[in-house]
Amino acid sequence: MNQPIRISVDAMGGDFGPEVTIAGCALILERYPSLRFLLHGDSGAIDGELAKFEALKAVSSVHHTDVVVRMDDKPSQALRHGRRRSSMWLALESVRHGDADFAVSAGNTGALMAMAKFCLKTMANVERPAIAAIWPTVRGESVVLDLGATIGAEAGQLVDFAVMGAAMAKAVLGLENPTVGLLNIGVEEVKGLDEIKTAASLIRDSGLDIDFRGFVEGDDIGKGTVDVVVTEGFSGNIALKTAEGTAKQISSYLRAAMSRSLLTRIGGFLARGAFDELKARLDPRRSNGGVFLGLNGIVMKSHGGTDAEGFAASMDIGLDVVRYSLLEHIARDLEKFRNTRPVAAAVTQE
Amino acid sequence: MNQPIRISVDAMGGDFGPEVTIAGCALILERYPSLRFLLHGDSGAIDGELAKFEALKAVSSVHHTDVVVRMDDKPSQALRHGRRRSSMWLALESVRHGDADFAVSAGNTGALMAMAKFCLKTMANVERPAIAAIWPTVRGESVVLDLGATIGAEAGQLVDFAVMGAAMAKAVLGLENPTVGLLNIGVEEVKGLDEIKTAASLIRDSGLDIDFRGFVEGDDIGKGTVDVVVTEGFSGNIALKTAEGTAKQISSYLRAAMSRSLLTRIGGFLARGAFDELKARLDPRRSNGGVFLGLNGIVMKSHGGTDAEGFAASMDIGLDVVRYSLLEHIARDLEKFRNTRPVAAAVTQE
Numbered sequence: 001m002n003q004p005i006r007i008s009v010d011a012m013g014g015d016f017g018p019e020v021t022i023a024g025c026a027l028i029l030e031r032y033p034s035l036r037f038l039l040h041g042d043s044g045a046i047d048g049e050l051a052k053f054e055a056l057k058a059v060s061s062v063h064h065t066d067v068v069v070r071m072d073d074k075p076s077q078a079l080r081h082g083r084r085r086s087s088m089w090l091a092l093e094s095v096r097h098g099d100a101d102f103a104v105s106a107g108n109t110g111a112l113m114a115m116a117k118f119c120l121k122t123m124a125n126v127e128r129p130a131i132a133a134i135w136p137t138v139r140g141e142s143v144v145l146d147l148g149a150t151i152g153a154e155a156g157q158l159v160d161f162a163v164m165g166a167a168m169a170k171a172v173l174g175l176e177n178p179t180v181g182l183l184n185i186g187v188e189e190v191k192g193l194d195e196i197k198t199a200a201s202l203i204r205d206s207g208l209d210i211d212f213r214g215f216v217e218g219d220d221i222g223k224g225t226v227d228v229v230v231t232e233g234f235s236g237n238i239a240l241k242t243a244e245g246t247a248k249q250i251s252s253y254l255r256a257a258m259s260r261s262l263l264t265r266i267g268g269f270l271a272r273g274a275f276d277e278l279k280a281r282l283d284p285r286r287s288n289g290g291v292f293l294g295l296n297g298i299v300m301k302s303h304g305g306t307d308a309e310g311f312a313a314s315m316d317i318g319l320d321v322v323r324y325s326l327l328e329h330i331a332r333d334l335e336k337f338r339n340t341r342p343v344a345a346a347v348t349q350e
Numbered sequence: 351m352n353q354p355i356r357i358s359v360d361a362m363g364g365d366f367g368p369e370v371t372i373a374g375c376a377l378i379l380e381r382y383p384s385l386r387f388l389l390h391g392d393s394g395a396i397d398g399e400l401a402k403f404e405a406l407k408a409v410s411s412v413h414h415t416d417v418v419v420r421m422d423d424k425p426s427q428a429l430r431h432g433r434r435r436s437s438m439w440l441a442l443e444s445v446r447h448g449d450a451d452f453a454v455s456a457g458n459t460g461a462l463m464a465m466a467k468f469c470l471k472t473m474a475n476v477e478r479p480a481i482a483a484i485w486p487t488v489r490g491e492s493v494v495l496d497l498g499a500t501i502g503a504e505a506g507q508l509v510d511f512a513v514m515g516a517a518m519a520k521a522v523l524g525l526e527n528p529t530v531g532l533l534n535i536g537v538e539e540v541k542g543l544d545e546i547k548t549a550a551s552l553i554r555d556s557g558l559d560i561d562f563r564g565f566v567e568g569d570d571i572g573k574g575t576v577d578v579v580v581t582e583g584f585s586g587n588i589a590l591k592t593a594e595g596t597a598k599q600i601s602s603y604l605r606a607a608m609s610r611s612l613l614t615r616i617g618g619f620l621a622r623g624a625f626d627e628l629k630a631r632l633d634p635r636r637s638n639g640g641v642f643l644g645l646n647g648i649v650m651k652s653h654g655g656t657d658a659e660g661f662a663a664s665m666d667i668g669l670d671v672v673r674y675s676l677l678e679h680i681a682r683d684l685e686k687f688r689n690t691r692p693v694a695a696a697v698t699q700e
Binding site: 138185217221239242244245246250270273275 | 486487488498501533535536543567568569570571572573581583584585587588589590591592593594595596597598599600602603604607608610611613614616617618619620621622623624625627628631
């Protein structure tokens, strides 16, 4: 793209507000000096932080609002208080009006998704949006979706997610032909999971250019068995949080074990390079950035507790998504998919 | 209990059959010399292994059958070929006839659950059984259920699981008043999860002696936020497998990082005591043993790939369950719960 990419920032979102978000913008600008920023929020607080970053200040416009969506607002509260006037809403609106290429917020996920659906609306041919993220694996990185936007997706929605996830793997992981799997369980004879089985047939029959590998189980996510893991939002969110919990648990075991004796402490000191490497690989900032897919506009969700580095990392993913023209790719594939399932399409058009 | 506990063993189950199962029985007998064993399977193979363990041979009866449920049999195949004559079925039947206090198998989970339901039937007041397991946490150990027996449980079934899980935490973890949480997600405003919300109200209003702590998320499992985590089998299985995958993934990162340079290798050597400790804490054999709850009889499921130590560990859990009279406790609590929900009870009695 020759046009500079414009990022619309909810400067007030997250646990630390402008202190982190503005510093994050300064970081990403160092990497990509042609960027432009629209900063939404309290202009006093934003200007105070901007004063530290001359280069950022020169390529930013500040859009003042007093209204902030709180981290503990329920989506309905956020919509009531914050629609059309909060920094979160205004960040989204800049995307809707075509003034920015994507929006980024470290604000609360439920509120952001509710506002994003309201402000940007779901794409044609998409029933419900999804939250996708980059998941570090033994093999490298995979895309996992949905992580909590939809609960109990139907077969057609799972196919939408497969299409969106594959496009994201191409955009962000740079894969030409990503492999895709549907998350399932292998314990009991499959029952009550008709939507997953149906989704598998739909993908196979779709004629879409998807390298579909069938069902995968929970342990396949960390193994990196497929590049894209597709599931509905409840089990996706459980998987994500359980993996986070397990990683913390093992780190805590390891810390306790290493401080057990003088010998283990000396060993730990000598091997500290290895522990730094482990820490870096498990660093949530590296993969910080859920992407809201299926909306008429790109929205990046950064962790609420992130620091400037993590906030910059989520913008970095957003840049990949914009450069790849992710939404156009998804729209084209979903159109193609819809044309291969006349019955479902007819139902949608009713 | 003054009566010796009698264990009914599917000697042919698991990836290694009698080689592992018989050695496992010998191990647990060393710990509890008053045990008795009913060994089901190919008598030639069993006798060959028994010859190595004089003490075990003296307290075992061998019950011959040629029929074995294979590890890759679907539940329906297993029922067709193996009902009334496979080593798996006969192990369960000994429990039904009161000849043994619990059954243990390392055979395939789906087949074992299907046969167990058919042979032992679900308890009065229980609609569907659950698979529970001991999950190592930062705080110690928790009980998690269901891990894959039921998919998409309704509110009343989740309450059943809470009752069964609390009883198991008392029996196996030795807790007087275990805390209980319902697994949920916190991302989107709760919707489509009416059964979980309803289950929470039912537990609160039940008058049961349950220390209910409301909703927990995936990362709370590893933290050990509650002693008993209740969920339906699909997300439970996803959580279990995802945690296993994450643990393997981190071990693999750690191994790679430690072998990176001479210094890290020396450090790793000095700290090897710490790594052994970490390995021991993550050892799946320690918590090896899903328990099938909600049936008229206790069935222990050991991992298919387990060794003798792991097979013994699952019997050890079975012994705790029997000593505590787990089924009587569950039956009493479920009876009490049913009496506090006249509407649900009426529906059940129709």
